[in-house]
Amino acid sequence: MTEITEIPSPFCGIGTDDLSIRVDGVALKVTANGCAVNTPAFEQAITDTQPRVAGQATSLETAVAKAAELMRNTRQPVIGGCSTDVNGMRALLAVADKTGAVVDNINFNAARRNLLALQDSGWMNTTLAELKNRCDVLLVVGCDPEAFAPRFFERYLWNDEAMFINDTASREIIYLGKAPSGNASTSPSGRKAAVLPCADADLPEVTAVLSALLKGRPLQAQSVGGIALAGLQAIVDKLKAAQYGVVIWGAGALAFDQAELTVQTLCNIVRDVNLQGNRCSGFPLGGKEGDQTANQVCGWTTGYPARVNFARGYPEYDPYLYDTQAMLKNGEADALMWVQTFNTGAVPPATALPTIVIGRSGMKFDKEPDVFIPVGTPGIDHAGHAFRLDNVVAIRLKKLRDSGLPSTAEVLAAIEQAL
Amino acid sequence: MLIKLTGGTVYDPASGIDGQQQDIYIQDGRIVDAPTDGKPVDQEYDLRGKVVMSGAIDMHTHIGGGKGNIARTLLPEDHRMDPVARTSVTRSGNGHAMPSTYVAGYRYAEMGYTAGFEPAVLPINARQAHMEMGDMPILDKGGYVLMGSDDYLLRMMTAKKDQKAINDYVAWTLNAAKGIGIKVVNAGGINAFKFNQRKLDLDEQNVHYEVTPRQILQTLARAVKEIGLTHPLHVHGCNLGVPGNVDTTLNTIQGVEGLPMHLTHIQFHSYGTEGDFKFSSGAAQIAEAINKTPNITADVGQILFGQTVTASGDNMRQHANHKYASPNKWVCMDIECDAGCGVVPFKYKDQNFVNALQWAIGLEIFLLVDDPWRIFLTTDHPNGAPFTSYPHLIRLLMDRSFRNDMLATIHPEAQKMTTLASIEREYTFNEIAIMTRAGAARIIGLKDRGALAPGNWADITVYTENADRQAMFTKPDFVFKDGELVVKDGEVVKVTWGTTHIVKPDYDLSVEKDLQAYFDKYLTMKLGNFKISDDEITEDGRGSLTTHPLRGAA
Numbered sequence: 001m002t003e004i005t006e007i008p009s010p011f012c013g014i015g016t017d018d019l020s021i022r023v024d025g026v027a028l029k030v031t032a033n034g035c036a037v038n039t040p041a042f043e044q045a046i047t048d049t050q051p052r053v054a055g056q057a058t059s060l061e062t063a064v065a066k067a068a069e070l071m072r073n074t075r076q077p078v079i080g081g082c083s084t085d086v087n088g089m090r091a092l093l094a095v096a097d098k099t100g101a102v103v104d105n106i107n108f109n110a111a112r113r114n115l116l117a118l119q120d121s122g123w124m125n126t127t128l129a130e131l132k133n134r135c136d137v138l139l140v141v142g143c144d145p146e147a148f149a150p151r152f153f154e155r156y157l158w159n160d161e162a163m164f165i166n167d168t169a170s171r172e173i174i175y176l177g178k179a180p181s182g183n184a185s186t187s188p189s190g191r192k193a194a195v196l197p198c199a200d201a202d203l204p205e206v207t208a209v210l211s212a213l214l215k216g217r218p219l220q221a222q223s224v225g226g227i228a229l230a231g232l233q234a235i236v237d238k239l240k241a242a243q244y245g246v247v248i249w250g251a252g253a254l255a256f257d258q259a260e261l262t263v264q265t266l267c268n269i270v271r272d273v274n275l276q277g278n279r280c281s282g283f284p285l286g287g288k289e290g291d292q293t294a295n296q297v298c299g300w301t302t303g304y305p306a307r308v309n310f311a312r313g314y315p316e317y318d319p320y321l322y323d324t325q326a327m328l329k330n331g332e333a334d335a336l337m338w339v340q341t342f343n344t345g346a347v348p349p350a351t352a353l354p355t356i357v358i359g360r361s362g363m364k365f366d367k368e369p370d371v372f373i374p375v376g377t378p379g380i381d382h383a384g385h386a387f388r389l390d391n392v393v394a395i396r397l398k399k400l401r402d403s404g405l406p407s408t409a410e411v412l413a414a415i416e417q418a419l
Numbered sequence: 420m421l422i423k424l425t426g427g428t429v430y431d432p433a434s435g436i437d438g439q440q441q442d443i444y445i446q447d448g449r450i451v452d453a454p455t456d457g458k459p460v461d462q463e464y465d466l467r468g469k470v471v472m473s474g475a476i477d478m479h480t481h482i483g484g485g486k487g488n489i490a491r492t493l494l495p496e497d498h499r500m501d502p503v504a505r506t507s508v509t510r511s512g513n514g515h516a517m518p519s520t521y522v523a524g525y526r527y528a529e530m531g532y533t534a535g536f537e538p539a540v541l542p543i544n545a546r547q548a549h550m551e552m553g554d555m556p557i558l559d560k561g562g563y564v565l566m567g568s569d570d571y572l573l574r575m576m577t578a579k580k581d582q583k584a585i586n587d588y589v590a591w592t593l594n595a596a597k598g599i600g601i602k603v604v605n606a607g608g609i610n611a612f613k614f615n616q617r618k619l620d621l622d623e624q625n626v627h628y629e630v631t632p633r634q635i636l637q638t639l640a641r642a643v644k645e646i647g648l649t650h651p652l653h654v655h656g657c658n659l660g661v662p663g664n665v666d667t668t669l670n671t672i673q674g675v676e677g678l679p680m681h682l683t684h685i686q687f688h689s690y691g692t693e694g695d696f697k698f699s700s701g702a703a704q705i706a707e708a709i710n711k712t713p714n715i716t717a718d719v720g721q722i723l724f725g726q727t728v729t730a731s732g733d734n735m736r737q738h739a740n741h742k743y744a745s746p747n748k749w750v751c752m753d754i755e756c757d758a759g760c761g762v763v764p765f766k767y768k769d770q771n772f773v774n775a776l777q778w779a780i781g782l783e784i785f786l787l788v789d790d791p792w793r794i795f796l797t798t799d800h801p802n803g804a805p806f807t808s809y810p811h812l813i814r815l816l817m818d819r820s821f822r823n824d825m826l827a828t829i830h831p832e833a834q835k836m837t838t839l840a841s842i843e844r845e846y847t848f849n850e851i852a853i854m855t856r857a858g859a860a861r862i863i864g865l866k867d868r869g870a871l872a873p874g875n876w877a878d879i880t881v882y883t884e885n886a887d888r889q890a891m892f893t894k895p896d897f898v899f900k901d902g903e904l905v906v907k908d909g910e911v912v913k914v915t916w917g918t919t920h921i922v923k924p925d926y927d928l929s930v931e932k933d934l935q936a937y938f939d940k941y942l943t944m945k946l947g948n949f950k951i952s953d954d955e956i957t958e959d960g961r962g963s964l965t966t967h968p969l970r971g972a973a
Contacts (some may be wrong), residue, residue, distance in 0.1 A: 006945045017948050086550055087959060097511050119495060122748040122762075124738075128943045129543075129755040133570075134613065156943070163570060163756070163941055164627070244613070274738070274751075279615045281753055299488045300520045300551045303498040303513035313504040314511040315519075317495050383958070385546060392485050392754050394546040396948055396955065 003031065008386075008395040010085070010379045011041040011342060013288030014128065014149040014156070015388035015395050026403050028380070035150035037288075044344065046403055048361040048374035055368045060406065060414075067371045068418035070335055070354040075311075077101040078333040080324035080348065081340040081359075082298075082306055083290035085384030085397060088408030089297035092339055095416045096310050102333070104324045105294040105306035106346060107286075110252035112319045114284050115295075115305055116260035123267040124274055126246060126281035127390040132156045133163040135171060137242035139235060140193075141266060142177035142203050143250030143285055146184035152285075153184040164243070174235060176210075176227075177203050178253070196232070198225035201256055207265040210235060214272050239273050245280040252286050285389065289342040290378075292387035296394075325349055338369070341377050341408050358411055361403075376405035420461045421446050421454065422902065427466030427881060430848045431473065433857040433870030437849040443471065445877040448902040452873045466881055469896060472852045473871050474533025474878030476859035479653075479683050479718050480800040482523055482555060483537040483562065484548035486730040486760040489750050490517040490801070493762055494728055496746075509556075509911050516727045516764075516801045524556035525911045526807055531880030531895040534559035534917065535806075536863060538602050538653060538683060539732045541565050543755040543944075545596035546951055549919065553962050557905050559868070559878075559917035563653045564598035565732055567635045568609035570756040571937060573628040582641055583927075589642040590926035591934070595950040597921050599863060599967065600650030601643050602683075604732035605657055606632035609759045612735035619735065621657050621670050632657050633674050640678035646924045647969035649864025651679030651716065656688045659736045663692040665701025672708045672715050681862065684720025684799040686781035694836055696772055700780045703838070706787030709794070716862055717788070718795035721781035721812055722774065723804035728764045731802065737761020756941065767804070775833035779826070785816055786842045791853040792861070810892035816846040817888045865920060866967050877902035916961035923966050 001024045008017035012035065019042070020032035026046055030039045051063030071077055079096050082089065082105040096103045105111065117123065131138075138157065145152040162168050173185045173193035177200060185193040198206050202225030209224045213236045222229055239245040247270050254262055266282065273280035287295075294306040302308050304317035320326075327333045328351045337356045338348035344362040348355060348369065355369040360377055378384035379397030384407070387394050422445040429441040444451045444460075481487050491498070498513035503522045505511035512519035518526065527535060535555075540548045540562035552560040566572055566589065575585055589601060607630060608619040614626050621633045640652040656671050658664040668688040672680075682688065691699035709715050726745075731737050734751045738761060741749045745766040753759045767774040781803070788794040796813070800806040815822045819842075826839055834840075846854075860869025867875045879899040885891035894909030905913050931946065938946040956962045 006947055008948055015943060017945050090554065090959075094510070097505055115492070118748075118750070119493060120748060122493065122744075122750045124751045126753045127755045129757070129941070130613070130753045132943060133756055133941055134753075159940075161940055277615075279613065295492075296488060296547070297550075299492050300554060301510075301512065303491045303517070303519045304495055305492055310505075310511060312502075314502040315513060316502070317498070383954075385550065385955070387547075392541075392544050392547075392752070393944065394544075394550065395944070396546070396952070 004398065004400055007398055007400065008379065009038045010386040010397055011289060012037045012149045012151070013389040014152055015393055016151055016155065017395060021400060023401050026401050028400060037150060041342070042380065044362060046361045046405070049405065051371070051373040053371050060373065063371050063373050064411065064414045064418055067356045067373070067415050070356055070370060071099050071337065071415065072419055074099060074335045076333050077335040077337060078324050078327055079103050079337045079339060081106050081338045081346065082294040083343065083346065084293070084339055084341045084408040085290065085378035085386055086293055086297055086394070087384055088339065088341065088378065088412065089294055091409040091412035091416065093298060093301045095412050098416055098419055100311040100313070102309045102322045102324070102327065103298060103306055104322055105291055106340070107252065107291045108307045109323065110286060111291060111295060111305065113251040113254055113260040113263050114286070116319065117264040117267055121264060121267065123282050124270050126283055127392050128156050128388070130281065131246055131283060132159055133165070134244035135246045136165055137172045137238050137245040138174070139239065139245065139247045140173065140175045141207065141247060141249045142200060143248065143253040144178050144181050145248065145285055147181045148250060148285055150184065158188050172238060174238070176206065176235065196227050198227055200254065202226070203254065204262045206232070207262050207269070211265050211269050211272070214269055239280055240276065240278050242278065242280065245273065246283050247280065248283040248285050250285040283390070287389040290386065292389060292391055296387050296391065328353070339408060341375055358408055361405060373411050374405060375408050375411055376403055381405045382407045421458055423460040423463045424466050424471065424879065425463055427469045427471035429471045429871060430852040431871040432849055432853045433860070434872045443871060443879065445899065445902045448877055450871060450873050450875050450877050464897065470848060470882040470884050472880050473856045473869050474880050474898065474900065475531050475855040476863070476865070476869055477527070477532055477535040477797065477800070477806060478795050478859040478863055479538045479797045480535045480806055481537060481539065481730055481802070482535050482560065483551035484540060485544045486732070486762055487517055487551065489760070489762045490728045490730045491519070493748060493750060494764060497726065497728070508914055516805050517730070520551050520554040521556060524558050528557040528898055528900070528906050528911055529909050530809060530893065531882070531898050532558065533878040533898065533900050534868065536560065536599070537562040539563070539565050539604060540596055540598055541732065541754060541758045542592050542596040543757040546955065549597060549951065549956055552919065553956065553959065556914045557900055557911070557917060559920060561599040561920035563600040563602035563650070564593055564596045565602045565604055565758050566592060567603035567606045567639060568758050570610065573607065573610060573625065573630055576630045576634065576638060577628045582638070582645065585638055586642045586645050587926040587930040589639065590646050590924040591930050594923055594926070597919065597951050597956065599920050599922050600648060600653050601639060602653040602655070603636060603639055604655040604758070605659065605735055606635040608632065608657060608735045609732060612738065612759065613753050617735065617739065619657060621667050621674065636671065636675055640675045640680055644678055648922060648924065649967070649970050650862060651681045653681045653683055655683050655733060659687050659733055660740055662690045662698045664688050665691050665704055668705060669708055672712055677714050679714050682715060682717040684797065684802065685717040686720045686722065686777065686784060686803070689780050689784060696832065698773055698776060699836055700776060700783060702780045702783035702787060706784055710789050716793045718797040719781050719784050720797055720799035720803045722767050722777045723798060723808045723811060724767045724769045724774065724778065725804065726766045727801045727804055728762060729802040730760065730762045732758050732760050734759035734761040737763050755943070769829045772830045772832050775829035776836055778829065779833060779837035779839045782815060782822065782839055783837060783842065786844045791850040792858045794854065795859060796854045810889045813851060813892045814887070814889035817851065819843060819845050864922070864967050918963045918965040919956055920965050920967060922969060924969060
């Protein structure tokens with residue numbers, strides 16, 4: 001039995017890297033700094049250790065050969081999920097390049113809300129250490145950071161000391177839209193976050209009004225989405241008076257049509273505060289379990305984020321056309337490869353097409369895929385790299401145990417060789 | 420295998436060879452002496468009538484790291500115009516301003532380049548920089564580690580820590596981030612922007628730390644010298660792009676007390692305020708200062724007309740320049756109490772007075788700096804232009820009539836504001852070989868590269884001489900990387916993987932005591948998880964590390 005410390009997590013997205021874990025054979029027990037997201041993700045037991053073809057246990061070689069056979073001679077295979085580490089993603093893109101596949105990250109429809117805003121007008125964003133040391137006013141729009149990452153406030157707002165904030169408990173937290181699900185946003189001195197609640201569907205209008213107030217445009221309405229304009233004006237005043245305001249949103253939480261326009265409005269609010277002479281930054285809260293890793297590696301390998309098609313022999317990007325679900329529904333694909341090494345609950349979409357799953361041990365399927373190859377989880381079964389949600393920081397994932405499970409990269413490289 | 424390159428006209432400035440016909444022998448990846456034991460040649464290339472140089476080295480090119488990937492993601496429309504299909508030997512990708520990593524490697528190699536150095540590796544983003552460069556085939560690579568706006572250094576300076584302590588921190592950072600040099604971008608300015616300062620002159624204080632850019636430059640230049648790095652402090656100066664910044668740059672040149680300093684993309688820092696448009700060339704003054712100041716080197720950062728994207732650590736200046744964004748979208752980021760970045764697409768136009776004069780200023784600097792060992796050919800890829808425009812730039816330098824033809828097409832007011840038409844100089848092959856090979860290897864501190872004498876690695880480019888220098892340098896006949904033929908007739912025929920060049924200066928291990936406390940208290944990562952280990956570079960089976968000696972330790 002050994003105890004490993006300072007373990008980085010690929011699960012929570014916020015780069016928590018202070019976990020301690022007791023390793024007993026292949027059993028893991030989080031002994032320090034766990035949370036509701038990380039602890040179960042690390043402690044989940046290994047169940048599958050052997051690949052299956054048509055539901056029958058088989059050798060890795062046989063499963064790899066079968067996977068290659070299913071991918072060979074396809075006209076439009078789709079590689080979905082794309083939840084793995086950097087080396088896994090590199091190998092995945094090599095397979096896609098060779099087979100002319102679509103590459104599509106599982107959470108691209110959420111990330112798309114940010115990417116469309118970025119690709120249309122850009123943004124001014126910040127990273128976690130700046131938040132931790134500089135942010136004196138945090139505006140949370142339409143998301144619930146503590147549900148996303150339980151230790152978000154503890155690690156990055158209520159830290160004992162910050163370089164440029166005298167008393168971190170004095171930071172001002174304002175929720176616009178969703179109310180917090182718990183008390184993590186309450187300061188150590190007991191001050192609760194201000195909440196200006198509205199329905200998600202009203203956020204486009206509410207943020208538009210916030211933007212208009214910031215620009216000093218005349219407004220006739222007295223309230224919007226049930227929020228009095230005076231409340232929104234107070235937010236504007238606080239952002240303008242802040243030493244370093246941060247506006248945080250979660251693209252995944254903005255589940256309404258054309259939410260990219262709301263993201264863009266928020267990005268423009270941040271930009272306008274800066275243009276008016278004060279500092280302010282945006283912070284998109286999203287990207288865990290390999291989402292950012294997929295977009296980053298696909299970004300440097302193809303020039304585009306992780307929704308591309310190699311069918312023409314070179315990568316093409318379309319944020320709508322190459323959606324796995326849509327392609328399966330419209331009969332535009334002829335094989336599905338699903339790569340998901342973090343989350344056993346994220347199973348492939350239902351399809352009658354030949355299906356290969358390269359997945360975390362323990363996945364349960366409604367319909368057994370043609371090939372299932374259980375692989376190790378990056379950061380548990382093998383070393384690797386993952387990008388944090390703020391995109392700048394890649395964390396070095398550690399190997400914690402000898403499970404004998406192969407890595408995604410090893411399996412995909414073998415499939416590529418066998419093609 | 421013994422390879423013989425027979426009878427080429429060799430330009431090897433590192434060995435003092437200026438256009439002599441010579442045979443070159445290659446064995447086990449290196450250049451060797453002619454065999455004296457009658458050992459048979461396994462493969463011979465008849466290079467009679469061909470021009471032979473070592474592989475070119477780009478000493479300042481943004482090829483790896485977060486801002487480059489932001490630039491890629493920001494501009495899908497730029498990639499769509501330049502798709503690159505997979506072949507039997509190469510991977511697919513996309514090109515133009517900020518190409519995908521594979522395409523960047525292939526295109527560099529296809530122009531005869533065999534190494535490129537990323538000049539702005541943020542320590543906190545160094546993993547990404549190395550991973551991207553790790554996916555760039557054929558080329559050798561390396562990076563200059565960006566310091567000078569990191570809060571840890573500024574805290575040390577405010578606390579008046581002694582030079583020894585700062586040297587230890589610099590050396591530690593260089594080891595942790597795996598670099599070969601130290602870079603400063605707008606010294607302290609990226610940090611000052613976080614405190615809402617919108618400009619920072621050489622002697623202006625950071626409002627929080629009360630430290631000036633000049634002090635930062637002096638401190639880091641001294642650290643670089645005392646640690647023993649070969650590469651001088653690599654400086655992106657204050658006031659990039661600001662009319663009148665020629666004074667800042669001249670002041671910077673005098674301001675480091677004779678310490679070695681490299682001023683990068685100096686074209687962007689050579690602007691006066693004369694003329695009707697209050698924008699003029701400071702090239703003559705800058706070139707004169709460089710000529711007179713032997714501790715100073717520079718690369719030009721030439722602009723060339725067309726669409727590109729600027730990606731810089733200097734978010735203070737990038738934020739100020741966002742109003743020129745074309746297309747109109749841009750990104751600024753504050754990063755991890757370490758640095759920042761700004762990404763602004765630019766379209767340089769020959770009929771825009773400022774752009775046209777920028778073009779002329781760059782060329783004036785190239786032509787007015789006397790010593791080719793102290794000036795380097797760059798476009799600050801992709802900021803002045805994509806690296807794929809180098810052959811065009813070489814023609815501008817080597818061919819006066821072509822240059823003057825081009826000059827005659829730019830904005831007429833800009834033509835009046837430049838002395839370019841009167842400059843007769845044409846670069847020679849030997850001078851091009853110095854700027855892009857021997858000089859680059861020397862200033863980076865690359866041992867056994869950039870030269871063709873026996874003992875060097877066999878990175879060799881073979882061209883067919885052509886009066887059209889652009890055509891000549893666009894498409895080499897052969898490129899050898901570590902002795903292997905990787906490019907034939909301007910196309911990749913074999914994909915190899917280059918090494919990552921680093922230095923490993925010593926430091927006092929006790930430096931980690933304060934650093935650990937700082938990391939635990941203020942940063943978001945454990946100190947142990949911050950440091951990049953060797954296996955992170957090598958575990959994919961194709962990466963490797965090459966450690967170069969420090970000065971005086973060869």
